[in-house]
Structures are given as structure tokens and as C-alpha cells.
Amino acid sequence: MKEGKLPFVIEAEEVDRLHKASGLSLEGFLATLVEPTRSLARAPISKFHVGAVGLGSSGRVFRGVNIEFVGLPLNNSIHAEQFLVANAARNGERRLQFLAVSAAPCGHCRQFLQELRGASDLRILIADSKAETHELSYFLPHRFGPQDLLEDDFPLLLEPQSNSLCLNPSPQEASDILEDATRHSAGHHEDHSVGSVDQSVQGMNGMTLAIANGQGHEERANFSDQQLLDAAPEAQKLIQLQSLALEAANHSYAPYTNCPSGLSMMTRKGNLYKGSYFESAAYNPSLPPLQAAVVAFVAEGGGQFDEILHVALVEKAGATVRQADTIKLVLDRISPKASFRVFEA
Numbered sequence: 001m002k003e004g005k006l007p008f009v010i011e012a013e014e015v016d017r018l019h020k021a022s023g024l025s026l027e028g029f030l031a032t033l034v035e036p037t038r039s040l041a042r043a044p045i046s047k048f049h050v051g052a053v054g055l056g057s058s059g060r061v062f063r064g065v066n067i068e069f070v071g072l073p074l075n076n077s078i079h080a081e082q083f084l085v086a087n088a089a090r091n092g093e094r095r096l097q098f099l100a101v102s103a104a105p106c107g108h109c110r111q112f113l114q115e116l117r118g119a120s121d122l123r124i125l126i127a128d129s130k131a132e133t134h135e136l137s138y139f140l141p142h143r144f145g146p147q148d149l150l151e152d153d154f155p156l157l158l159e160p161q162s163n164s165l166c167l168n169p170s171p172q173e174a175s176d177i178l179e180d181a182t183r184h185s186a187g188h189h190e191d192h193s194v195g196s197v198d199q200s201v202q203g204m205n206g207m208t209l210a211i212a213n214g215q216g217h218e219e220r221a222n223f224s225d226q227q228l229l230d231a232a233p234e235a236q237k238l239i240q241l242q243s244l245a246l247e248a249a250n251h252s253y254a255p256y257t258n259c260p261s262g263l264s265m266m267t268r269k270g271n272l273y274k275g276s277y278f279e280s281a282a283y284n285p286s287l288p289p290l291q292a293a294v295v296a297f298v299a300e301g302g303g304q305f306d307e308i309l310h311v312a313l314v315e316k317a318g319a320t321v322r323q324a325d326t327i328k329l330v331l332d333r334i335s336p337k338a339s340f341r342v343f344e345a
């Protein structure tokens with residue numbers, strides 16, 4: 001198998017096999033994966049491709065690349081180390097032991113990595129001609145991080161989170177989803193382009209279902225049994241998206257604001273991806289849920305971002321940190337025809 005063809009997650013047995021075949025030390029072998037990883041970066045703005053390769057305590061290897069979005073502010077970019085951590089998180093890895101990166105980690109990533117248990121001891125190899133390994137504490141002494149804001153035993157990033165969010169759509173909301181799906185199956189997809197979240201239905205249990213409706217007005221119609229039947233698979237997709245976004249929100253790491261969120265997306269081919277919001281003690285390096293879902297999309301072989309057709313977000317009602325408006329703007333740029341629904345838990 002060519003290294004460039006390796007998946008974004010390499011199973012422990014495969015790592016072992018390739019490592020033995022290389023005849024190198026484990027760290028030396030992992031360093032050889034950096035260059036082929038780097039070639040997978042999507043950096044149309046900087047043209048500076050970054051590759052990161054991480055070894056988890058399970059023995060699996062996670063890869064990460066930088067992703068940039070043309071037409072959006074730079075702070076929407078995903079750094080390779082963030083990609084790698086989000087990739088490890090979505091695969092249930094509990095701890096990272098070693099990272100090999102193609103260039104010295106930037107300040108943003110040194111800060112983001114502080115959210116990991118044992119961050120100071122994380123060994124980092126810069127796989128350039130000098131190939132030096134240092135612990136993260138070497139790159140970021142006098143650190144500010146979770147230890148300044150959280151109790152010692154608070155679950156950190158990659159550790160199990162218990163956000164206990166739930167959604168219980170009322171019959172009215174379920175019927176709204178079906179109506180929306182009926183319109184979609186009838187070929188009115190353009191009516192749901194990302195533009196504004198201007199229609200919301202307050203459920204009896206306090207959950208708000210907001211439906212993106214680019215037309216800016218409430219649309220109601222009567223549907224025949226056949227139309228409802230045709231719409232059923234669409235409605236199922238929406239309910240599936242909602243439940244995936246909820247799952248992602250419940251894995252979100254938001255200890256500083258207590259505003260967890262999660263996002264799911266479906267492509268034209270029907271492939272599903274999800275991403276959880278991850279916070280940083282320094283706020284700005286936080287990884288939004290859309291970016292985390294883009295990590296899953298890229299890691300699982302997704303192509304152009306305009307393949308993304310439906311997006312659902314779950315966030316807390318009345319949250320002080322909300323993702324919906326920014327996600328709408330980002331989606332409008334990367335996949336303008338995607339529908340976008342927000343569910344409040």
C-alpha cells in the first residue's frame with residue numbers, strides 16, 4: 001500500500017505491520033508518513049501545506065491536514081493539528097502520545113493542544129531536515145490552559161463528555177419536518193437555500209425548530225397521501241440528521257462556556273458526517289462544529305464542499321455562545337445550496 005493512499009485513521013495492526021517493514025524506530029517511521037499526509041492538505045489561500053501524524057494510546061495513527069476556505073475570513077481555517085485532534089476524537093481515541101508535523105506548530109495549535117490530558121508531556125517531532133523531538137512544554141512554556149480554569153478532574157478534550165442534551169420533537173415539529181421534506185422531494189430545494197433562519201416553531205417542550213427558508217415567508221400547503229409517501233424517505237433523512245447532530249452535541253467539549261453544540265451533514269450521495277464543537281481555554285483557537293464535521297468529510301474521502309446538501313445543528317436554547325449565524329455564513333460560501341436546520345436542546 002502506498003503511504004499516500006493510507007486512510008486518515010490507520011488501525012493499530014496496520015501501523016505495527018508498516019512499522020516493522022520500515023526497519024525504523026516507531027517515531028522515525030511515523031515521521032515518514034508526514035510528507036504523504038501533507039499532500040492531502042487543502043490550502044488554496046496560503047498554498048502552505050501542513051501534514052500532522054499522531055499516535056494514540058490505542059496504537060492507532062491519526063492524520064491531519066490544514067484546510068482553508070476561499071472567500072471566508074482566515075479564522076475559519078482548520079489547522080492540521082486541530083484536524084488531527086478532531087479526527088482522533090471522532091474515533092474515540094482517549095489520549096495522544098506523539099505527534100510528527102511537517103512544520104513547527106503555530107501558536108494557535110500549541111494553545112489548542114493544551115486541552116489534552118498530559119499536554120505538557122506530548123512529544124512533538126518536527127519532521128524537517130533537523131528532525132528534532134521536544135515535549136509540548138518546550139514549545140509553550142508558561143502555558144495558560146484548562147488547569148487555570150477547570151478543576152483537575154474535569155474531563156478534557158478526548159475524554160468522555162456528558163452534556164446530557166436531548167431533543168423531543170413535538171407532533172407539530174415532526175409534521176413540519178415532513179412538510180419540509182415533502183417540498184424538498186417535490187423539487188423545491190432552492191426554497192431552502194441558506195439565507196436566513198426566519199421561521200421557527202416553538203414546541204410544547206420548549207425546543208425550537210428553526211427552518212431555513214430563503215423565501216423569507218411561511219410556506220404551508222396541502223399534500224396528497226402520495227406526496228407524503230414520497231416525502232417519507234426525506235423526512236427520515238432529516239430525523240437521522242437531527243439525531244446525529246444531537247449525538248455530536250453530546251460529545252462536544254465546551255467546559256468554558258457550557259454551550260456545547262454538534263453538527264451533522266449529508267451529501268448528495270447520502271453520506272453522513274458529524275462534528276462536535278471543541279473549546280479552547282483561550283477561546284479563539286476553539287474548533288466550531290462545522291469545521292469538525294468538515295474534518296470527518298475530508299477524512300472519509302469527501303470531495304468538493306458543494307457536495308454537502310443538508311446540514312443540521314444542535315445547540316442549547318438560550319446559549320451565550322451560538323454557532324448558527326456563523327455556520328449559515330460559512331455554508332453560504334462553501335455550499336450555497338445546502339439546507340440548514342437548527343435544533344435547540
Ligand SMILES: [Zn+2]
Nearest residue numbers: 079106108109
Ligand atoms: Zn496551527
